[in-house]
Amino acid sequence: MGQGYLVAKNETLRDGIVKKRPVDNPKKAQPEVPAVSTKVLIPLSGDDVAPRFDLAPEALVAVIRGDGAVVEEKTIILPHASAEALCNLILTEKVDMVVCCGLEEEYYQYLCWKKVKVIDSVVGPYTRVLDRLSQGNLASGDILLDARERRFSKR
Amino acid sequence: MSPFSRLEIRGLYSSPVALTQFLDEISLGIMVLSADRRVMLLNRALEALTGFVQEEVAGIPCCFVLRSSLCLHGCQLKQAAQGQEQVCTEANIVNKNRQKIPVRLTVSPILDVKGNLVGFVESVEDLRALATPADEASQSFLAGKLLGRSPEMQRILKVIPVIAETDSSVLITGQTGTGKDCVAEAIHHASTRTKGPFIKINCGALPETLLESELFGHQKGAFTGAVENKPGRFRLAHNGTVYLTEIGDLPLNLQVKLLSFLDDKVLYPLGSTTGVHVDVRMVAATHRNLEKMVMKGQFRKDLLFRLNVIRLHLPPLVQRGDDRKILLDHFLHLFNHRFKKKVTEFSHEAKQLLLAYPFPGNVRELRNVVEYAVNMCQGSKIRREHLPAYIFEYDPDALEYEDGDDNGLMASQSTSIEQTQAANWSDAERKMILDAMVKARGRRTVAAKLLGWGRATLWRKMKHYGMES
Structure with missing residues (x-):
């Protein structure tokens, strides 16, 4: 631990605890982020996008560079699940884009009004969401589970 | 699959x-x-x-x-x-x-x-039908949202439960702000479909291309960007009620598709060859004169006949006699409670002014005027100075044209005036919007209030007339 991740700044100001997530590729952990980058927040439940925005126990904040490289990842454990708290976090973190699953119209409109791009009804693990975002082809309603993950277990 | x-x-x-x-x-x-x-x-x-x-x-x-x-x-x-x-x-x-x-x-x-x-x-x-009365106990549909003791309103209140019992299509007509949406919801809630969904579709709010996919749904791959199947609003309203507001704004080609759906209750999503049977009740509303639109070729006659099974015309506020007093008191109490004020009554002068004003925006305008007055009032009595200025600047001749676009069902309207004014309606409406925007110093919310319209209506009309910038 220690070399493969970035320590997020000013995390102590928030109520939440900050977990540091190692970045797989050390080459990606560049301290300087180019100007053309997108900060993405994904409400999480385990390693998947949380089924509901307002009930997510944690959130992943990642920065995706213009060339598609994910240069920063951190997971924030929320003190309590709340859509308002999450919206507040999105604004304080200056997030550009939110990728989530179930989101109420009220919060969708609020985030749009605050110029945050929202991609909702996305199902799948966050790693695949980041891959798709890097490729620039993620849309609302995308289900990022392959056929193997959709197979039923037989008893 | x-x-x-x-x-x-x-x-x-x-x-x-x-x-x-x-x-x-x-x-x-x-x-x-x-x-x-x-x-x-x-x-x-x-x-x-x-x-x-x-x-x-x-x-x-x-x-x-x-x-x-x-x-x-x-x-x-x-x-x-x-x-x-x-x-x-x-x-x-x-x-x-x-x-x-x-x-x-x-x-x-x-x-x-x-x-x-x-x-x-x-x-x-789905517990929406059960949850709504608890959430809005003070706004029970037939008791709280539709107020009035005038014979016209009493007739409507009496006829709503009767209409609700049937499954026939209903066409609600009336000027803007007369409560068409409330009546449509009341019909749904009083009907046996109350546990089903109530889906409201504003036919004038979406561009023609989007509206078709929104109403009837589409199949994956039907057009560029159709990356998944979409069920459409009619399908979502299965076992419930579809409320088509501003039906007069429905494009002609969609009128044909709606007509075919009304005939056999089978809808064909865009790009699909197989039909889906959907059981919905149709309620439509408009402030336009559909008969006139039929004569001009802007609305299909056969669609009008299919929608016009039960027709309910909501009277404008000027024809509702003493209802204005009831509504003024109702909204005074409502906003007094909502804004936590201590306003108890209208002064005699303010009340007389309000009763003399014809409220071309009907109940919506009256409600907005009372909301404004309650906000402005610091004491316990609403006086003349708490009322919006345009009430005093009211010119009966200037507002007469409002009737021109409305349903031609009211006996009080003069046919000759209506004909000349209807011809210039677009110009008149454009001028009305411009005047309101000047008065409101460019603030759209205020302008919409002055016109007695919703902000979205003003935005839509400005877009229609190319007045956005």
């Missing part, structure tokens, strides 16, 4: 029956799940409730489809699996259309002949 959608039930009837068809006939939302809590089948009622279609969600963990408040903490399926008995709880779900819906969830474990758990059946009951 789900591998289970072709399953058949054999031995129950003389010939095999498709399992999906069997489930589709149940009015409750039903989900069949595997032992590892993945979606195997969804019935049509649950498709309408969640906005997902069976094909796209087969094999997905159920929490991503149902998205209930219990999914992350207190999953019922886990409880049902542990206790091997039925679990029933009230919760809420967030559907694909971003609506939060109160529901009753009932999960039953399915055991094989040896008593091993093989899956679950989950039923989802």
